Amino acid sequence: MTTKISIPAKAVLENRSIMFDLASPSRCSRCDAANARQFESHPLKYEAGMIGVRQFTRKYRYNIKIRVRLPLCETCYRANFIENSNTCGLDPNPLGKTAHWMSIGITAGSLVACLSFILLMKVIPLPSTIPWIQSLWSILIGLALLIFVIVFGVTELINRKLRLSLNELGYNAQLHRADIYVKMQLEDPQPEDEAVVINMQNDGWAEECAYNHGWVFEKIESKSENLEAK
Numbered sequence: 001m002t003t004k005i006s007i008p009a010k011a012v013l014e015n016r017s018i019m020f021d022l023a024s025p026s027r028c029s030r031c032d033a034a035n036a037r038q039f040e041s042h043p044l045k046y047e048a049g050m051i052g053v054r055q056f057t058r059k060y061r062y063n064i065k066i067r068v069r070l071p072l073c074e075t076c077y078r079a080n081f082i083e084n085s086n087t088c089g090l091d092p093n094p095l096g097k098t099a100h101w102m103s104i105g106i107t108a109g110s111l112v113a114c115l116s117f118i119l120l121m122k123v124i125p126l127p128s129t130i131p132w133i134q135s136l137w138s139i140l141i142g143l144a145l146l147i148f149v150i151v152f153g154v155t156e157l158i159n160r161k162l163r164l165s166l167n168e169l170g171y172n173a174q175l176h177r178a179d180i181y182v183k184m185q186l187e188d189p190q191p192e193d194e195a196v197v198i199n200m201q202n203d204g205w206a207e208e209c210a211y212n213h214g215w216v217f218e219k220i221e222s223k224s225e226n227l228e229a230k
């Protein structure tokens with residue numbers, strides 16, 4: 001079974017910090033381990049109350065960035081890093097710092113590749129007095145590729161090491177990240193409108209969390225369970 005928690009708009013609008021920590025119950029939200037000092041982060045953008053439509057964009061009266069965070073134990077945090085290291089970049093721990101540098105590496109590689117493309121396609125006029133400048137594109141594309149190879153190579157090495165440690169600990173591979181999303185709405189939000197939805201497999205933790213915060217929850221059948229039943 002999967003448990004769905006509905007977080008109302010008032011909880012999002014009253015939140016004074018970008019961090020939206022579901023710290024109660026304080027045990028691991030995946031395996032129920034008592035010691036849960038790490039977090040599973042979900043960066044989201046809540047939009048409601050549309051005030052204008054442009055050709056390519058829409059403007060909302062309520063445009064709030066939040067990071068919903070669920071408590072994790074050290075072991076589940078390692079599995080979380082393998083699943084989605086992009087969301088770990090702000091975490092104050094060694095894996096979080098690695099994720100941060102990986103993100104910087106990908107950004108740097110993308111910028112260098114973009115610069116190479118600009119030179120190759122002559123997007124901007126180049127000075128005719130230094131004709132060799134255009135030939136720099138091949139060096140830059142090589143540099144971008146080198147950066148990507150290093151970043152993805154290091155990531156794969158770290159993930160391999162983490163997978164080995166999880167296997168040794170007998171980690172339950174069925175435990176995954178929660179599915180969390182926001183519900184965008186065109187009208188201004190009413191306090192009880194559903195704003196954030198959390199679908200997670202740990203029914204006991206989810207029910208307790210919803211109860212502690214006074215939020216609505218319900219048990220739903222997941223698609224995989226439906227397929228198994230058929």
Ligand SMILES: [Zn+2]
Pocket residue numbers: 028029030031032033072073074075076077
């Ligand atoms: Zn855990």
